[in-house]
Amino acid sequence: MNKEAWLGFFATGTLVLPLILLLGTGSMEAVAVALFALTMLQIMLHIVAPDDPMADPAQDEEEKS
16 A cells, blocks of 8 residues: 555544544543544654655765766
């Protein structure tokens, strides 16, 4: 599965899950914990792979020349 599909999945979850928790439990603490967990997952998805040429512009320039 590609990265864009996972980002869309977590973006939807970031909107829906806290709303369900807030309406279901009434606890802002549960919402904060859910948002923290989802934010960490999104950050992990945004980490650039080490072999990705976007991570190192100098490497990309070497390949062009």
